[in-house]
Amino acid sequence: MKKGKMIILSGPSGSGKTTISRYLLSKIPDLKFSISCTTRSIRKNEKNGKDYYFISVNSFFSKVKKYQFAEWEEVYPKLFYGTLKKEILKVWKSEKHILFDVDIKGGLNLKKQYPNNSLSIFIMVNSMKILKERLIKRSFEESKDQINIRLKKAKKENSYAKLFDFTLFNIDLFQTKKKILQLVCRFIYGY
Numbered sequence: 001m002k003k004g005k006m007i008i009l010s011g012p013s014g015s016g017k018t019t020i021s022r023y024l025l026s027k028i029p030d031l032k033f034s035i036s037c038t039t040r041s042i043r044k045n046e047k048n049g050k051d052y053y054f055i056s057v058n059s060f061f062s063k064v065k066k067y068q069f070a071e072w073e074e075v076y077p078k079l080f081y082g083t084l085k086k087e088i089l090k091v092w093k094s095e096k097h098i099l100f101d102v103d104i105k106g107g108l109n110l111k112k113q114y115p116n117n118s119l120s121i122f123i124m125v126n127s128m129k130i131l132k133e134r135l136i137k138r139s140f141e142e143s144k145d146q147i148n149i150r151l152k153k154a155k156k157e158n159s160y161a162k163l164f165d166f167t168l169f170n171i172d173l174f175q176t177k178k179k180i181l182q183l184v185c186r187f188i189y190g191y
Contacts, residue, residue: 004092006114007031007184008100008164010107011123012154016170020123021101023177024184031184032096034087036106037063037072039080053084071102071109076149081106097188104157107164119187121180122164126171 007024009017025031037053039060048054055063060080063069072082081103091098100110104122111120161167166183170176185191 004095004097004117005188006088006098006100006110006118007187008102008107008110008118008120009123010102010104010120010160010164011170012104012125012157013150014154015123015125016173016176017101017123019173020170020177020180021099024099024180027181028097028184028188030097030188031099032091032094034083034091034098034100034102036087036100036102037069037080037082037084039078040076070113071106073103073105073109075103075106076153083110104160108160111164119184120164120166121183122161122167123170123176124158124161124167126169 009021011017021033025033035049035051035053037055037060039055039057042048042052042054046052057078057080060072060082063082063084064072068084068086069082070085070088072080075081083100083102083106088098100107102110107120107122111118168176168179
């Protein structure tokens with residue numbers, strides 16, 4: 001089996017990772033999305049097994065104890081996310097490349113474990129004001145306190161951008177999509 005490549009997208013909540021991930025998946029047939037596990041509640045329009053594997057905290061830590069995760073983190077207090085090793089192998093066995101939409105530490109952990117076949121891209125917004133507006137628009141189910149926690153975390157997360165292969169400012173979504181498609185195609189196909 002030819003080992004696939006990894007595209008790792010990270011950035012603060014509201015930076016546009018999910019929108020950009022969907023765009024890349026629509027343009028690159030050889031790319032498959034990595035479905036992470038999470039202990040958070042399912043949101044409206046999400047599907048278990050498509051967007052995430054929604055599991056209990058007990059189930060999550062059972063997998064941790066069995067070393068089933070390639071990476072895992074407590075992304076927000078009492079909210080855990082992780083990438084199953086079997087998910088990576090499943091994609092590579094299908095001779096596809098894998099796309100990750102993960103938190104900052106998860107992205108860096110994947111890059112560290114798979115340095116020779118991964119491309120890490122940090123998605124950033126040019127101001128906290130814009131990030132706050134995006135979080136408010138998309139978060140019908142989150143309280144002001146939850147949004148403020150995400151904003152506080154985003155300030156810290158932005159300091160990790162320099163540890164990624166590329167940093168893209170998602171100011172104009174059309175231009176961001178164009179640039180990221182070029183980066184990913186160059187990495188996967190060499191053009």
